[in-house]
Amino acid sequence: MRCALFVTCLVDSLFPEVGVSTARLLHHLGAEIDFPEEQICCGQPAYTAGFAAEARKVAKSLIRALEGYPYVVSPSGSCTAMIHHGTRDLFRDDPVWSERARDLASRSYELSQFIVGVLGVRDVGARFPARVAYHPACHGKRILGLGDEPVELLKNVRGLDLRDLPDARDCCGFGGMFSLKMGHLSSAMVQTKVRHIRETEAQVLVSTDMGCLMNIGGRIRREGGGIRVMHLAQLLDEGLRDRPVPVEPRT
């Protein structure tokens, strides 16, 4: 099963290790993966800030880069949601590019969606003995329509103790440019989120988007740490190697 890995600009530039875990995980599950090197970004930062012309320019370059692959898989519900919704919105008045955008959307999947929905795998065979809280990232859930796939995968990880996260449905306060333009507000939101995460006594916080995890992780670190922040791909990949799970102390 040939698929293009769309790692997203955030993973490529700031968290390449998440891309490595995603590639290894998909490879382990039998997918034949390629990384089209012209790919950069879906254009979401410009789109949600209202800079449609810039967003179109970036989105076009991604559409070109991912042309021809039967499957496109990304470790981001938000960027996949952009491909499914925002990109098509950007080209709503352009018949040629709107068709190319629709075509890309029809082939694009968020990682857990691809593993459960396309590969038909619910148990990747990982072992990860730790208390884990899961943050359901907003764009994956509400725009892309991602359901219980990440939870299914987590529940089948041996030794994993999945904790209920209070007010899990509330946004962590990232929101791209929002986190810079409305820094105080964004910061209040992430403090609320981290308070709830700490209430679960989880050792690990896991999610499907590095935007949220960068925000939540940045706050946890500023508070002195104590909770590892991992992308779902990292947790599953690490769980496949069956090493003792490192625990992060709070300073």
Place this chain on the structure above:
Amino acid sequence: MRGGNMRPRAEAALLTPALGAAVKRATDSLRTRKDEATESLGNWEAWRERGREIRAHTIANLDAYLARFAESVQRRGGNVHFALDAGEAREIAARIVGEAGGRLVVKSKSMVTEEIRLNDRLEEDGVRVVETDLGEYILQLAHEKPSHIIAPAIHKTKEEIRQLLSHSAGRELPSDVRALLAHARETLRQLFLSADVGITGANFAIASTGTVVLFTNEGNADLSAAMPRVQIVVMGMERILPSFEDLEVFARLLPMSGTGQDVITYMTCLTGPRREGEEDGPREFHVIVLDGGRSNALGDPDFQEALHCIRCGACLNVCPVYREIGGHAYGSVYPGPIGAVLTPILDPRPDFSDLPWASSLCGACAEACPVKIPLPDMLVRLRERNVERGFTGSLERAAMRGFGRMFSGEGPYLKGLAKARSLQRLVARGGKIDAKIGPLSGWTGSRTAPAVAPRSFHDLWPDLRESLGKTVEEKSEDDG
């Protein structure tokens, strides 16, 4: 409406932890009750879709339905006044009160009268105006504006309310809710009995019959309408529903979404003035229909759906921004996600251009909306409009132009990453950035930021591909 810059108001609100706590507690209860009620009703998605269809049809044919509504009201002996803007609506209301010789006006809760700042205008003429919704009554004592569409005093703690009511009573009231309510009821009863004019809003206005429908939990709309000699209804022109059959759907959607109630406690239907042989009801019945910028959205495919709103407040209760700062920080009459959308549509001046940034675009509002208004899409569209109209700062414009160039080609992108790596040497420590400099300080003020990785995934891929290839070969050797 204050307008101006929202950010300092949000920051001030965040410095009052009791405010966020009160708002979170109240919205938690409202949204939990909504979830429970809609679940036990069943088929909630089908109800929402039916609601959306009715609102879409009504607003698409608003001119015809408004004309029918006006005819129906007049047929039943009422008067309809169309007002283009807030000023016109205020003057019409002031004239009616003046001609009736009104000295005391009782009002039931109405957001549209907040929109036209009606109380201030009537008070200029020496008229006493009393709010009879308990929440509004409390706010009137506090000289404050509502901070929520259906729960106006949501930001107030019980102790604050006790102090306000004690002050008005001239004696210390106990903190017991029953005692506080009893005091308010006694005071308001006297006022209902002696008022000359009653003013209400309208939750819905039925075109086929000319009926104004009000939803309350306190019965104060009934008293405001039935006791005084003259009644004035002030409504936004989009409050129309075609028929009572349509009302049946909204009699479910509105209380369920707003407070999680199966049905509202009092649904008041007012059709024209008192008729021959009737023992109560007003002698005069006036309806003021306000445009107030609503026609800006009519016919605009990006914004028309904002007129579908039924003012249930569900989007406020689930909004993580609203839950942190409450309603006053928005600086607009309508707060929360619907306020952030509606306000700049009704008033397109730059004053409210930062309201569309009062959202992380998490989508909780659209998910909660009983008529499925795509609020996040509209917020994005309003941000686009800001860019088109030049309301965006030069730093942001330059940054976004740079983003467009750097992130649309592999060459400029890799070069940009290299440049960022060399620049960040000044601030990054161990792959992390804590320095509070420039626009980054919005982030680093409370969070550690990651540094650009020494090697991007682009850089790692060739080796990774090779190592994955090897495991494929090993596997096939094992299999062989």
